[in-house]
Amino acid sequence: MDAIYAPKVALRPGLRIATAGSCFAQNIATYVRASPLTLVEAEPAPALMPQEVARRHGYGLFSARYGNIYTARQLRQLLEDAETAALHDEALWRRGDTWIDALRPNIEPEGFTSEAELCAFRRDHLRRVRAMFAETDVFVFTLGLTECxxxxxxxxxxxxxxxxxxxxxxxxxxxxxxxxxxxxxxxxTEAIARMRRWNPDLKVLLTVSPVPLTATASGNHILSATTYSKSVLRAVAGEVAALDPDIDYVPSYEIITAPPFGARFYNDNLRTVTAMGVATVMSVFFGAHPELGGVPRPDGLITAPQTEPSPQEEICEEALLEAFATQESAR
Structure with a gap:
């Protein structure tokens, strides 16, 4: 497996890594924290907040509290908003008596108490995202979906x-x-160009999430919809990386979905990736960067495939569609 990844962008201890992307990308931050690399934490949790509460509120999953960024369009929008500090009326949602930030709807499970509170948190978030790139050497982004x-x-x-x-x-x-x-x-390409206007020396690592779609609005069978989405994302990531020496592609998608491995890296639901699968991806990734001293071992890592979701399972809005559909069919 070590032959599958020959990095163009060399990593060394102390490099500052920022992460973003789909729910699978949450694993990257976990491993970077346990490595000689430095994870950029632009929006850390309050000091006394318990870890599980922090995770439920979107802290520590990525380098900032943007929640899951499934599409390249979301990433581009976020960077544009961070540059202009723009707020958008169509992204201020109501849920009963509370307010929801539609651009990161999962970060406050109980919602905001007022529109003013939501807007204050959003402005602070955008300020932190803009500042994040000034202290980042390598930005890791995982593409997840084409549908939105x-x-x-x-x-x-x-x-x-x-x-x-x-x-x-x-x-x-x-x-x-x-x-x-x-x-x-x-x-x-527009998102990367904007980042580099802020930080001309920025390097970028691209990955594609191996997590298949759990629902589709395309009208196609879910297997066809997944194949289309992942094919487009893989082709784009490959094209963008091939044309720029400072952009690299990390083959996490290939490692998890490769026919020689069958479905061994998926849990019994054939959707979520096992801890063993994540560990295999990270062992290939860190093994290709010998200066990092081997594969880190994050605390609390679950090393056996799980039938039921583990306490560390990724927080993923898309998975809520499955539960929502089940709820509707039961009525």
Whole structure:
């Protein structure tokens, strides 16, 4: 397996790594923390907050509290907003008496108490994201999906469908998007260009999440929808990395989904990746960078495949669609 990854971007102890992406990318931050690399933590949890509470509120999953960024369009939007400190009315959702930040709907499980509170937290978040790149040497981004939901008037996309975690779905206001290769490529290259205007020396590592879709609005069978989405993302990541010496592709997708391994790196639900699968990816990744001194061993790592979700399972909005659909079918 060591032959599958020959890095263009060399990593050495002390390099400052920032992470973002889909739910699978949460594993990267866990391993970087346990390694000689330095994880950039632009938005740390309050000092006295218990770890599990912090995770439920989006702290420590990535380098900032942006939650899961599934699409290149989300990443591009976030960077544009961080540069302009822009807030958007269509991204202020209600859920009963509380308010939900539609661009990171899972970071406050109980919601914000007021629109003013939501906006204050959002402004602080954008300030921290903008500052994050000034102290980052390598940005790691995991592409997860091509499918998303968007606002008809502005084109702004959301990480989950309106009505699942907040707001309500209105076909006159919202529409489904399944991005093409050209659209993903444009969003990703524009996002990287913006980061480099802030930090010209920035290196980028791209990965593709091996987690298959749990739901699709494309009208296609879920297997076909997954194949389309992952194929587009893999092709874009390969194209972008091939044309730039400071952008590299890490083959986590290939390692988990490779036919020689069958489904051994998936849990019994054939969707979530086992701790053994994550460890295999990280062993290939860190093994290709000998200066880092071997594969780190994060505290509390579960080393056997799990039938039921573990306490450390990734926090993933997309998985909520499965539970939501089950709830609806039971009525």
């Amino acid at each position: 939901w968007a606002d008809r008037q502005t084109g702004r996309v959301f990480p989950t469908a309106p009505g699942v975690l907040g707001g309500h779905f209105d076909p006159n206001l919202h529409f489904f998007v399944n991005q093409s290769f050209a659209e993903v490529h444009e969003d990703l």
